[in-house]
Amino acid sequence: MRWLWWFVLAPQTFLLAGFWRDAGLPPLDVAVLFCVFLALFADRAALPWLLLGAALGRALVDEASLPVQILVLGVPVAVLLPLRSLFFGQRWLWQAVAAAACAVAVPRLAGLCGRLFDQPSASAQLDGMAVLWAALLLPPLLVVLRRLPPFRAFEERT
Amino acid sequence: MRQQAAVFPVGLYGMLLFALCWLTLPNVFAPLERLLLGAVCLVPRAASEWSGQPAFAAEADARERTELRTALATRLRGEDIGGGRALLASDLEPVYCAVREVLGDGSRRGGAGQPAELLLEATHAELDDCAAFVTKGDALLGFLVPAGIGVAADDGPGQPARVVLLHHRAAPPVYAAMPLDDGAHLRLVVRGAATVDPAPLRVDLWDDPYRAARLDRGGHVVRTLALDDGAAAVPPGLQLGRTRIWGYDGDDGQAALAIGVFVVPPYEPRALSHVVVWRDRRRATAVPAAAPADAPQRRFAVVRDLPGAVHGRHLLIAAGEIAAGAAVVQQGMLLGTARDLAFGLGLVTSFGASRHRWSLLLLPDDPEAPPRELDGRVVRAAGHEAWVACHTAADANARLPAGQLFTGSNGPGCPAGLWIGSAEPVADDRTLLLVRTRPLPSPRAVEVWTRPEPSGGR
Numbered sequence: 001m002r003w004l005w006w007f008v009l010a011p012q013t014f015l016l017a018g019f020w021r022d023a024g025l026p027p028l029d030v031a032v033l034f035c036v037f038l039a040l041f042a043d044r045a046a047l048p049w050l051l052l053g054a055a056l057g058r059a060l061v062d063e064a065s066l067p068v069q070i071l072v073l074g075v076p077v078a079v080l081l082p083l084r085s086l087f088f089g090q091r092w093l094w095q096a097v098a099a100a101a102c103a104v105a106v107p108r109l110a111g112l113c114g115r116l117f118d119q120p121s122a123s124a125q126l127d128g129m130a131v132l133w134a135a136l137l138l139p140p141l142l143v144v145l146r147r148l149p150p151f152r153a154f155e156e157r158t
Numbered sequence: 159m160r161q162q163a164a165v166f167p168v169g170l171y172g173m174l175l176f177a178l179c180w181l182t183l184p185n186v187f188a189p190l191e192r193l194l195l196g197a198v199c200l201v202p203r204a205a206s207e208w209s210g211q212p213a214f215a216a217e218a219d220a221r222e223r224t225e226l227r228t229a230l231a232t233r234l235r236g237e238d239i240g241g242g243r244a245l246l247a248s249d250l251e252p253v254y255c256a257v258r259e260v261l262g263d264g265s266r267r268g269g270a271g272q273p274a275e276l277l278l279e280a281t282h283a284e285l286d287d288c289a290a291f292v293t294k295g296d297a298l299l300g301f302l303v304p305a306g307i308g309v310a311a312d313d314g315p316g317q318p319a320r321v322v323l324l325h326h327r328a329a330p331p332v333y334a335a336m337p338l339d340d341g342a343h344l345r346l347v348v349r350g351a352a353t354v355d356p357a358p359l360r361v362d363l364w365d366d367p368y369r370a371a372r373l374d375r376g377g378h379v380v381r382t383l384a385l386d387d388g389a390a391a392v393p394p395g396l397q398l399g400r401t402r403i404w405g406y407d408g409d410d411g412q413a414a415l416a417i418g419v420f421v422v423p424p425y426e427p428r429a430l431s432h433v434v435v436w437r438d439r440r441r442a443t444a445v446p447a448a449a450p451a452d453a454p455q456r457r458f459a460v461v462r463d464l465p466g467a468v469h470g471r472h473l474l475i476a477a478g479e480i481a482a483g484a485a486v487v488q489q490g491m492l493l494g495t496a497r498d499l500a501f502g503l504g505l506v507t508s509f510g511a512s513r514h515r516w517s518l519l520l521l522p523d524d525p526e527a528p529p530r531e532l533d534g535r536v537v538r539a540a541g542h543e544a545w546v547a548c549h550t551a552a553d554a555n556a557r558l559p560a561g562q563l564f565t566g567s568n569g570p571g572c573p574a575g576l577w578i579g580s581a582e583p584v585a586d587d588r589t590l591l592l593v594r595t596r597p598l599p600s601p602r603a604v605e606v607w608t609r610p611e612p613s614g615g616r
Contacts, residue, residue, distance in 0.1 A: 007197075007198075008201065011198045011201075012198075012201055012202075015202060015464055015465045016465065017465075018464060018465030019465045022465065044167055044169075045169065047167060047169055047173075048170055048172060048173035051170065051173055052173065052194075056195060056198045057198070059195055060195070060198060060199070060471070061464070061471050062471075063507045063511065063512060063513065063514075065181075065184070066180070066194065067176075067177035067178070067180035067181045067187070067191075068177075068181070070174065070177035070180075071174060071177050071178070071181075074170065074173060074174045074177065075174065077170065078167070078170055078171065081167055081170065114513070117181050118514075119514075120513035120514055120535075121513055122511050122512075122539070124513070125538075
């Protein structure tokens with residue numbers, strides 16, 4: 001059941017971000033939100049399918065194909081995942097750093113994949129303000145989302 | 159075991175590896191992608207039921223676009239045929255052909271890595287009695303390849319005619335001449351350059367290599383000389399391009415030394431939308447009509463905005479299959495290109511949100527100025543404005559004029575002549591155009607241009 005909720009709701013998060021943007025709120029990259037959640041909080045065994053759900057959502061709002069979205073979201077997660085065990089203590093700071101790193105990595109990877117696989121997309125432009133807002137907004141937003149379905153069902157229990 | 163999974167997340171790496179395989183074999187996994195994305199789009203599809211009835215474009219707008227398209231077609235045709243008409247024998251009549259697709263992958267890349275093969279809207283059978291050479295304005299573009307021969311070895315008579323441009327490796331070399339500053343002429347042979355060369359064509363042989371080595375500047379116009387080598391008769395006087403010299407500067411009073419002379423054609427291969435082939439009136443035979451099954455079809459559909467649609471993504475609801483890259487058009491205005499999904503759904507990326515290359519046509523506001531074929535890419539967009547970086551081979555230093563922007567030939571599903579918006583040059587960058595598209599309320603009644611795969615193979 002939790003998987004049904006994930007594949008129904010998680011991709012729509014990218015569309016909800018459109019409402020957020022239309023309302024004039026600060027730019028928020030949902031791809032970064034998913035990267036941080038998957039890398040720091042998600043159940044490791046479920047990661048591949050969680051990643052697929054997130055990539056499906058990004059493919060709704062981005063021109064590049066689904067496998068490119070899997071790479072764009074999956075590579076930062078694969079890099080950050082081994083660092084999860086280090087993130088004790090200063091959780092807020094680590095989350096902010098991870099969010100900022102992902103906010104830089106995601107457009108860079110989108111640009112690189114666009115060039116390599118001839119699938120350029122508008123999301124390949126790095127926006128300094130988006131990096132700043134990702135570092136500031138995503139940690140508190142994750143606190144809320146981790147208490148809501150479908151994210152709550154996939155949080156790793158320690 | 160858990161410790162090991164923490165260090166080496168096999169599932170995640172497996173998914174990344176799977177994505178790479180997916181990218182390597184896109185056609186194998188395309189149905190899976192269509193199904194998954196189509197299923198995800200069912201949620202916004204259901205939500206869109208509450209967003210009202212589809213709107214049509216105003217009659218006045220549609221009429222204005224029809225007039226613009228007619229003006230573009232008339233001026234473009236006049237420009238493309240006129241230059242060659244003045245140079246060719248009067249018993250040759252022009253056959254004006256739209257380009258269906260510019261092919262530039264793998265072996266179809268020619269000199270300087272440029273695309274070097276064209277598929278035309280006309281079939282091999284329709285152009286069977288035409289001369290081999292293909293022109294545009296006063297320029298020689300390349301040669302028709304008969305069905306069953308060379309690069310068209312697998313083509314049947316009912317399939318789109320194929321043209322190899324001069325810089326294709328299969329194109330025959332061309333005998334030509336260039337005037338020098340002292341009034342003399344150098345005769346030369348021009349052929350396709352290597353893919354790594356700085357220009358599509360290179361000079362292969364000179365009648366006076368000593369004088370050629372002393373060329374100290376480029377920019378000379380190279381024109382064909384008459385030669386019938388049995389394979390491809392080329393009329394004299396057609397332009398091949400302008401020279402570009404590679405060599406050493408003549409420092410300290412020394413004479414310049416040219417070590418390579420290249421020729422830059424007066425067109426941008428990626429931007430070609432129409433070409434002209436020539437038929438001898440005396441030998442003309444009946445021309446069969448194009449196969450009806452191959453004609454472009456317009457399928458009615460509805461476009462609904464996704465949240466944040468001002469940034470260029472829309473949901474397409476259509477009955478039946480949609481070709482990837484098909485143009486989504488509202489009464490002559492291009493909304494974007496479609497991506498086919500399962501369940502009769504599609505996703506539309508608007509022109510402003512796209513970042514791939516476009517073949518474009520610019521109709522200048524000045525009625526005396528010729529239409530321009532451009533190879534463009536959107537670099538930035540805000541609302542209904544898009545900044546398009548353009549490349550055109552013709553007089554690269556000239557500033558682009560203000561005018562109306564249309565699609566060029568962008569594949570079988572996106573033909574030339576669809577209105578995109580009004581364009582004006584950007585003051586501080588001569589290659590940049592600011593394009594303003596027209597905002598329309600959602601949902602919209604649209605047409606999706608589709609075309610079946612060409613038939614008529616052997």
